[in-house]
Amino acid sequence: AQQRLWFLAQLSPDNAAFNIAGGVRLEGALDRRALAAAVSGVARRHEILRTTFPAPEGEPVQLIAPPSRVPLPWIDLSALSAPQRRERLLAIGETAARAPFDLARDPLLRLLLVSEGEDRHTLLFVLHHIVTDGWSMSVLVREIAALYRGAVEREAAPLPELPIQYADFAVWQRRRLVGEVLEAQLAYWRGRLTGAPAVLSLPTDRPRPEEQTFAGRTLPLSLRGVPLAGLRRLALDNGATLFMVLLAGFHTLLRGLTDEEDLVVGTDVANRNRGETEGLIGFFINQLPLRVSSAGQPTFRELIRRVREVALGAYAHQDLPFEKMVDTLKLDRQLRYSPVFQVKLFLLNTPVETLALPGLKITPFELERGTANLDLTVALQESGDTLTGWVNFRTDLFDAATISRLLGSYEALLARVLAEPDLCVADLSRFSSRSERTQLAMENRARQESKFQRLKQIRPQAVQLPTADVVRMETLYPDRDILLVVRPAVDDLDLADWAAGHRQLIEEKLHRHGAILFRGFPVESAADFESFARKICPELYRENGEHVRENVSGSIYTPIFYPADQQLLWHNENSFNHRWPMKIMFCCMKAPEKGGETPIVDSRQVYERIDPDLRRRFEDGRILYMRNYGQGLGLDWQSVFRTTDKAALEERARQDRLELEWKADGHLCTRAVRPAVIRHPHTGSLSWFNQAQHWHVSCLDPETRRSMEAVFAERDLPRNCYFGDGSSIPDEGMRQILDVYRELEVSVPWQEGDVILVDNVLAAHGRNPYVGARKILVAMGDMVTFDEI
Numbered sequence: 062a063q064q065r066l067w068f069l070a071q072l073s074p075d076n077a078a079f080n081i082a083g084g085v086r087l088e089g090a091l092d093r094r095a096l097a098a099a100v101s102g103v104a105r106r107h108e109i110l111r112t113t114f115p116a117p118e119g120e121p122v123q124l125i126a127p128p129s130r131v132p133l134p135w136i137d138l139s140a141l142s143a144p145q146r147r148e149r150l151l152a153i154g155e156t157a158a159r160a161p162f163d164l165a166r167d168p169l170l171r172l173l174l175v176s177e178g179e180d181r182h183t184l185l186f187v188l189h190h191i192v193t194d195g196w197s198m199s200v201l202v203r204e205i206a207a208l209y210r211g212a213v214e215r216e217a218a219p220l221p222e223l224p225i226q227y228a229d230f231a232v233w234q235r236r237r238l239v240g241e242v243l244e245a246q247l248a249y250w251r252g253r254l255t256g257a258p259a260v261l262s263l264p265t266d267r268p269r270p271e272e273q274t275f276a277g278r279t280l281p282l283s284l285r286g287v288p289l290a291g292l293r294r295l296a297l298d299n300g301a302t303l304f305m306v307l308l309a310g311f312h313t314l315l316r317g318l319t320d321e322e323d324l325v326v327g328t329d330v331a332n333r334n335r336g337e338t339e340g341l342i343g344f345f346i347n348q349l350p351l352r353v354s355s356a357g358q359p360t361f362r363e364l365i366r367r368v369r370e371v372a373l374g375a376y377a378h379q380d381l382p383f384e385k386m387v388d389t390l391k392l393d394r395q396l397r398y399s400p401v402f403q404v405k406l407f408l409l410n411t412p413v414e415t416l417a418l419p420g421l422k423i424t425p426f427e428l429e430r431g432t433a434n435l436d437l438t439v440a441l442q443e444s445g446d447t448l449t450g451w452v453n454f455r456t457d458l459f460d461a462a463t464i465s466r467l468l469g470s471y472e473a474l475l476a477r478v479l480a481e482p483d484l485c486v487a488d489l490s491r492f493s494s495r496s497e498r499t500q501l502a503m504e505n506r507a508r509q510e511s512k513f514q515r516l517k518q519i520r521p522q523a524v525q526l527p528t529a530d531v532v533r534m535e536t537l538y539p540d541r542d543i544l545l546v547v548r549p550a551v552d553d554l555d556l557a558d559w560a561a562g563h564r565q566l567i568e569e570k571l572h573r574h575g576a577i578l579f580r581g582f583p584v585e586s587a588a589d590f591e592s593f594a595r596k597i598c599p600e601l602y603r604e605n606g607e608h609v610r611e612n613v614s615g616s617i618y619t620p621i622f623y624p625a626d627q628q629l630l631w632h633n634e635n636s637f638n639h640r641w642p643m644k645i646m647f648c649c650m651k652a653p654e655k656g657g658e659t660p661i662v663d664s665r666q667v668y669e670r671i672d673p674d675l676r677r678r679f680e681d682g683r684i685l686y687m688r689n690y691g692q693g694l695g696l697d698w699q700s701v702f703r704t705t706d707k708a709a710l711e712e713r714a715r716q717d718r719l720e721l722e723w724k725a726d727g728h729l730c731t732r733a734v735r736p737a738v739i740r741h742p743h744t745g746s747l748s749w750f751n752q753a754q755h756w757h758v759s760c761l762d763p764e765t766r767r768s769m770e771a772v773f774a775e776r777d778l779p780r781n782c783y784f785g786d787g788s789s790i791p792d793e794g795m796r797q798i799l800d801v802y803r804e805l806e807v808s809v810p811w812q813e814g815d816v817i818l819v820d821n822v823l824a825a826h827g828r829n830p831y832v833g834a835r836k837i838l839v840a841m842g843d844m845v846t847f848d849e850i
Contacts, residue, residue, distance in 0.1 A: 062344055062346070062347065062382045062383065062384060063114070063121075063191050063231070063344055064121065064384060065382075065383070065384035066079055066189075066190055066191040066344070067114055067116075067121045067164060067191065070162075070164050070191075073275075074161065074163070075161050076161060076275055076432075077158070077159045077160065077161050077430065077431075077432055078275035078277075078430075078432040078433070078434050079189060079190040079191070079434070080158055080159070080160075080161075080162070080187055080188070080189060080190070080430055080432070081187070081188050081189070081190050081193055081194075081195075081198065082154070082157065082158035082185070082186070082187045082188075082428040082430055083185075083186060083198055083425070083426070083427070083428060084154065084183050084184055084185040084186060084425075084426035084427075084428060085183070085184050085202060085423050085424065085425060085426055086181075086182070086183050086422075086423070086424045086425075086426050087181075087182040087183070087184060087418075087421050087422075087423060088180060088181055088182075088421065088422040088424075089180055089418075089420045089421040089422055090179075090180060090420045090421070091176075091180075091182050091421060092209075092212070092213055093133075093135065093174065094212075095209050095212035095213050096133065096174065096184070096205075096209055097130075097131075097133045098208070098209075098212045099204075099205045099206075099207075099208035099209040099211075099212055100131045100133055100172055100205060101128075101129075101130050101131045102204075102208040102212075103201060103204045103205055103208060103342075104128065104131045104170065105128040106204065106220065106223060107223070107226070107227070107341070107342040107343075108125045108226045108227065108228060109192045109193075109226070109227040109228070109341075109342055109343045109344075110131075110169070110170045110188075110192060110342060111125055111126040111127070111128065111129075111168075112124065112125050112126070112169065112192060112227075112228075113126070113164065113165055113166060113167070113168075113169065114164040114165060114191065115165040115166075116165065121164075123228055123231070125228065131168075131170065131172065132172070133172050133173075133174055134172075134173050134174070135173075135174045135175075135176065136153060136173065136174070136175045136176070137176050138150065138175060138176065138177050138745075139176060139177060139178045139179070141745045142745075144743060145743060145744055145745035146177045146745075148572055148573070148743070148744045148745070149744065149745055149746070150175055150177065150183060151429075151573075152573070152744075152746070153173070153175055153185070154175075154183075154185050154426075154428045155428060155429055155430075155431065157171065157173055157185055157187050157428075158187055158428045158429070158430045158431075159430060159431055159432075160187070162189045164189065164191060169188055169189045169191065169192045170186070170187075170188050170192070171186065171187045171188070172184065172185065172186050173185040173186075183426050184205075185426070185428070186201070188201075190344060191344055192227075192342070192343065192344060193342060193343065193344060194331075194343070194344055194345055194346035195329075195346065195409070195411050196331050196333065196345065196346070196411050197341070197342040197343060197344075197345075198411075199411050200340060200341070200342050201342055202416070203416065204220060206416045206418055206423070207219045207220050208220065209418055210418055210419060213418075213419050214419065223340065223341065224337045225337050225338075225341070226341070227341055227342070227343030227344075230338060230341070230343065230345070234380075234382075237380070238380065238381065238382075238385070242380075243381075245378075246378050246380060246381035247381065247386075247389055247390065249374070249377075249378040250378065250381060250386050250390060251390055253350075253352055253371075253374070253375075254325075254350065254352065254390065254392065254401065257323070257325050257350075257352050257401075258321065258323060258324070258325065259393040259395075259398075259400075259401075260395075260398050260403060261315065261319060261321075261324065261325070261402070261403050261404055261436070262319050262321065263315070263318055263319060263403075263404070263436065263437070264318060264319075265458040265459060266458065266459055266460045266463055266533075267457060267458060269397055269398065269457075269458060270397070270457055271396065271397060272396045272397065273396065273397065273398065273399070273455075274455075274457050275432050275433060275434065275455075276431065276432065276433065276455065276456050276457055277430075277431065277432045277433020277434075277453055277454060277455050277456055278429070278431065278433070278453070278454060278456050278461065279429060279430070279451050279452070279453045280451065280452050280454075280461060280464065280465070281449070281450075281451055282439070282441075282449065282450050282451060282452050282468050283447065283448070283449045283450075284441075284447060284448040284449075284468075284471070284472045284475065285447050286472050286473070286476050287447070287448065287472055287475040287476050287479065288446060288447070288479070289443060289445075289446050289447050289448060290446065291479040292306050292307070292448075292475065292479065295365075295478070295479060295482060296365075299362055299365045299366060299369070300366075300369065301365050301366070301368070301369045302369075302372075303408065303443075304328075304372070304407075304408040305365060305368045305369050305372055306365055307406065307408065307441060307448075307475075308326065308328070308351065308353070308368050308372070308406055309353075309361065309364045309365045309367075309368045310471065310474055310475045310478060311326060311406045311439070311471065312324055312326065312353050312355060312364065312368070313355070313361070313364065313474060313478075313486050313489045313490050314467070314470060314471050314474055314490075315404065316355055316486065316487075316490040317470075317489075317490030317491060318467075322354055322355045322356045323352070323354045323356070324352070324353060324354075324355075325350050325351065325352045325401060325402045326350075326351050326353070326402055326404055326405065326406055327348050327349065327350055327351070327401070327402040327404065327405040327406075327435070328348070328349050328351055328375075328405060328406060328407045329346050329347070329348060329349075329405070329407045330346070330347050330348075330349055330376065330379050331345060331346060331410065332345045332346055332347040332379065332380075333345050347379055347380075347381075347382060347383055348383040348405075349375045349376075349379055349383070350375075350383075350401045350402050351368070351371050351372060351375055352371065353367055353368055353371050354367070355367070355486045355487075355490075358485055358486075358487060359485070359486050360482070360483045360484060360485055360486065361478045361482050361483070361484055361485075361486055361489060362482050362483060363486075364486050383401075386401075387400050387401060398436070399434070399435055399436075402435075403435055403436040403437070404435065404436055404437045404438070405435050405437070405438040405439070406438075406439045406441075407439075407440055407441075408440075408441050408442065408443075409440055409441065409442035409450065433453050433454055433455045433456070434453075435453075435455075436454065436455050436458055436459075437452070437453075437454050437455075437459070437464075438452065438453040438454070439452050439468075439471075440452075440453075452464055452468060456535050456536075460533035460535070460548075460550065461533060461534065462531075462532070462533050462550040474489060477489065531549065531550055531551050531554060531559065532547050532548065532549055532550055532554070532559065533547070533548045533549075533550050534546070534547050534548075534570070536574065537578070537807055537809060538807060541663070541807060542573060542574050542575070542663070543574060543575050543576060543661060543662070543663040543666075543805075543807055543824065544574060544575070544576045544577070544578060544661050544807050544809075545570050545573075545574040545576070545577045545578070546577075546578045546580060547570075547577055547578070547579050547580070548579075548580050548581045549581050549582055553583060554582060554583075555582070555583065556579055556582035556583075556584055556589075556593050556816065557589070557592040557593040557595075557596050559582075560593055560596040560597060561596045564596065564597070567597065567818070568743075571644075571818060571820050571823075572741075572743055572744045572820065572823070575661070575663050575664070575665070575819070575820050575823035575824035576661045576817060576818065576819045576820065576823075576824045576826075577817070577818045578809065578815060578816070578817050579593075579815070579816040579817075579818070580812060580814075580815050581814070582814060582816070583814065584648060584814045584815075584816055585814065586650075587617050587648075587650070587838055590617060590646070590648040590816065590838050590840065591616070591617050591840065593646070593816060594616075594617070594646050594840035594842065597644060597646065597818060597842065598644055598646075598840070598841075598842025598843050599842075600842060600844075601616035601617075601840050601841065601842045602616060602642055602840075602841040602842055602844055616840055616841075617838050617839070617840055618838070618839045618840070619836070619837065619838065619839065620647075620828065620837050620839050623828065625657075625830060625831050625832070625835070626830050627762075627830060628827065628828070628829055628830055629827050629828035630754045630755055630760060630799075630802075630827050631660065631662050631754065631802045631806065631825040631826065631827040632752045632754070632755050632825055632826070632827065633664065633748075633750045633751065633752065633821055633822065633825050634821050634826075634841065635821075636735065636750050636751050636752050636821075637684075637686045637733065637735060637751070637752045637755075637756070638717065638733075638735075639716075639717040639718050639719070639733070639735075639846050639847055639848075640717070640844055640845070640846045641821065641844070641845065641846075642821055642841035642842055642843060642844055642845075643742075643820065643821055643822065643842075643843035643844070643845055644818065644819065644820060644821060644841065644842050644843045645818075645819045645821050645826070645839065645840075645841050646816060646817065646818050646819070646839070646840045646841070646842075647659055647815075647816065647817045647819075647826075647837055647838065647839055648814075648815070648816045648817075648837065648838040648839075648840075649811040649812065649813055649814065649815040649816075649836075649837055650813065650836040650837070650838060651813060651834055651835060651836040652810070652811040652812060652813055652835065653811070653831040653832060653833040653834065653835035654831075654832050654833030655831060655832040655833065656829050656830050656831035656832060657811060657828065657829060657830075657831030657835045657837075658808035658809065658810055658811065658828075658829045659808065659811070659817060659826055659827065659828055659829075659837070660806040660807065660808040660826065660827045660828075660829060661806065661807055661808065661817075661819065661824050661825070661826055662802050662805045662806045662807075662824060662825045662826075662827075663805060663823065663824055664748040664749045664750060664822065664823055664824055664825050665746050665747065665748050665749075665823060666805050667748075667749035667798075667801055667802065667805060667825070668738060668747050668748055668749040670801045670804070670805065671749065671797065671798060671801055672797055675794050675797060675798075676738070678784065678794075679737035679738065679751075679753075679784070680737060680738045682737075682784040682785040682786055682788075683734050683735060683736050683737055683784070683785035684734065684735055684736075684737045684751050684753055684782055684783070684784065684785060685732055685733070685734050685782060685783045685784065685785050685786075685787060686731075686732070686733050686734075686735065686752070686756055686780070686782050687730065687731070687732050687756075687776070687778075687780065687781050687782065687783065688730070688731050688779065688780045689724075689728065689729070689730050689777055689778065689779055689780070690728060690729045690730075690731075691724075691726065691727060691728035691729060698710070698729045698731075707723075714731070717733070718733060718734075718847075719731055719732075719733045720732040720733065730776075734785045735751065735847065736750065736751070736847060737749070737750070737751045737753070738750060738751075739822065739847075739850050740850070741820075741822045741823060742822075742845070742849075742850055744823070746823070748822050748823055749825075750822055752782075753782050753790065753795065753798065754795065754798060754799055754802070756780050756781060756782035757781065757782050757790055757795050758770070758775075758778060758781050759792040759795045759796070760795055760799065802825070806827075808829065811835075811837070
């Protein structure tokens with residue numbers, strides 16, 4: 062099993078799909094020294110946590126490092142507000158969970174302590190699957206708790222010595238699986254899998270890509286409509302286990318979705334059949350393919366018996382590692398899908414303990430890894446009188462709404478078989494496929510009723526359908542958070558109406574992703590766009606004279622005039638002014654023939670990527686923006702400031718922290734020192750927030766720069782920028798900044814009706830050159846000043 066993961070890591074070294082991440086919340090008075098000692102103590106006990114996997118001669122070996130102190134970095138978020146702390150904690154956790162490991166060099170255990178206050182902490186841990194599994198994570202938390210208690214209470218040896226190490230198990234497994242033992246295992250699996258379908262043809266929302274991306278998502282699930290006692294009774298009546306009944310129901314569901322009777326579903330076994338292994342951390346878990354046929358019109362009771370026979374046979378031959386099975390039997394391998402099975406179902410049987418620590422309350426903390434190893438994985442666990450768990454799925458294949466409907470169908474099917482276990486499986490499969498259509502029909506009825514109410518000019522009461530049922534959400538690029546895409550999952554969903562009922566959700570997603578693309582909604586006019594914009598920002602910005610724009614209606618404008626054949630560089634809107642919008646919205650009324658995209662760049666990432674020395678110079682010194690009016694280029698000051706009264710302008714300049722210098726012939730030079738970096742007022746994240754690349758003379762195309770410098774002295778240029786103390790920003794520094802923007806930008810071709818919502822602090826935007834007619838509408842709102850920030 063470790064060989065398989067090592068091989069996959071060589072194929073895709075930047076892939077975090079096999080990271081296992083989790084955490085625990087610690088509420089109370091925490092002794093950080095005791096916690097650090099406990100973490101190091103666990104690594105001292107378990108050699109596997111000190112193991113790396115170099116390949117000096119092309120074959121991986123286990124290299125065990127001597128015991129040493131395990132780093133426990135600490136991040137203090139207590140200075141932030143409660144919403145900012147939650148947002149930052151999730152971001153930190155997800156970043157840690159998605160960071161890949163170098164199996165040859167990196168410690169394969171990473172820990173991080175995040176504090177939100179004196180009595181509220183979260184311990185995050187990320188391990189590579191090659192050194193751990195689900196059972197092991199429980200061992201890890203249990204032993205950290207025991208060693209922490211021992212350190213606090215000065216207990217000498219809170220845990221007994223381990224009888225063996227994981228390397229001993231690995232050697233034992235290799236020595237055992239030879240000769241007749243190996244042949245017997247291989248013969249069984251060869252008989253079970255010969256002629257099995259290579260891939261499960263589940264209907265997907267998008268075509269399967271040519272190569273697996275491992276991009277995924279995990280959602281919680283609860284089958285509250287199915288009494289657990291009834292499932293147990295059905296299992297007992299048929300000499301089966303709860304898992305066997307659940308797998309029979311899952312097979313029935315998949316049969317209805319695929320119209321196939323011969324199906325292979327994977328499951329996990331703990332593979333800890335010896336007492337010495339129960340307390341070890343390591344990669345013990347094995348995968349078993351369960352091939353079940355529902356041919357011949359069996360009843361559901363008969364299908365349970367078939368599943369029982371298959372499962373018992375697999376359990377009796379569970380010692381053969383899955384990877385050795387695939388290799389030795391030469392089972393089909395493709396880049397497009399996982400070998401043998403693409404769907405997995407298992408019942409979580411990890412030992413659950415109530416942990417108590419001196420002065421601390423412990424609760425689990427879940428992390429989203431953003432990955433999926435298989436097309437679909439369903440994990441269930443007994444929870445009181447019902448079943449709960451999670452579902453993990455590939456987002457390049459499925460939308461969350463599709464998975465939610467699939468789970469709803471599974472729940473309905475299990476409830477049906479409890480009432481009528483002697484129904485034919487073929488009829489139950491047809492029932493499961495119909496239940497999805499029923500859910501869609503109910504949504505359609507809700508929409509029709511809403512339309513009828515509007516025709517009567519009666520304001521309808523909001524019908525709160527679950528978000529996952531009416532919209533689909535996914536990031537544009539699996540490896541980047543920037544730019545979330547939201548699409549309607551039902552017909553004729555009005556964007557403004559939906560936004561009005563989900564403003565908090567939109568805010569949360571915007572704070573995480575920086576920008577949201579709403580695509581596929583019926584936005585057909587400036588009025589439709591303004592209706593949506595006012596749901597997001599009730600008070601929209603009334604444009605000033607700063608740029609040449611056309612007012613379309615109300616507070617809706619066209620973008621600034623800029624030649625179609627030139628690129629408008631990335632910028633944070635109005636960040637050179639004292640007052641600027643927190644939100645900007647764009648809407649496409651007409652897409653050009655070619656180009657014209659609105660590229661988006663994550664300003665948080667820009668801040669992280671810029672050379673630290675250069676960044677520090679901007680942070681400490683800020684930016685001085687200089688603009689000259691009356692030189693025959695651009696708008697004059699009367700148009701920009703919308704006044705001819707110098708006294709009125711000077712009063713406004715004082716309010717806007719703007720320095721004025723009157724020159725001969727009524728010409729004017731303005732200077733303003735503004736921040737180059739600010740902290741987002743809601744998330745607390747630092748963002749690169751300025752327009753240096755819009756103002757600095759080096760960012761002009763070379764011909765235009767030469768022409769400008771031939772006509773104007775440097776201080777008379779129409780516009781330029783400097784460090785806040787007036788010293789020059791080097792051209793090379795600006796080139797580095799532009800390179801960072803180019804590296805980070807994401808863009809998508811406009812489609813008519815598209816709406817993009819941008820958090821102006823978290824994301825910069827621009828405009829690519831284009832050919833043909835292009836009509837984009839713009840709205841801005843949530844105006845703030847640097848004083849407020």
